[in-house]
Amino acid sequence: MMYGVPEYDAWRERAAATKKRRSDAAIREAARGLFEEHGFDEVIVEEIAAAAGVGPAAVYQPIPATRAWSSHCLHLLPVK
Numbered sequence: 241m242m243y244g245v246p247e248y249d250a251w252r253e254r255a256a257a258t259k260k261r262r263s264d265a266a267i268r269e270a271a272r273g274l275f276e277e278h279g280f281d282e283v284i285v286e287e288i289a290a291a292a293g294v295g296p297a298a299v300y301q302p303i304p305a306t307r308a309w310s311s312h313c314l315h316l317l318p319v320k
Contacts, residue, residue: 266292267299 270291274283289296
């Protein structure tokens, strides 16, 4: 391992940021699709995680509280 080497550390940070962006995008798309198909109140976090190919913790990670999660998801609902 090359921990502490500036170039390696920078590469690791970029790789982690890229993975996080991809996971976040997959979560958003999975949530949007499930909300459209089943309705917001019928979808659980585990279903979103499974559809996105991530663990449930990844769905909650960027959002510190369940209430905030609900607020965050409201913009994903289709406009009718």
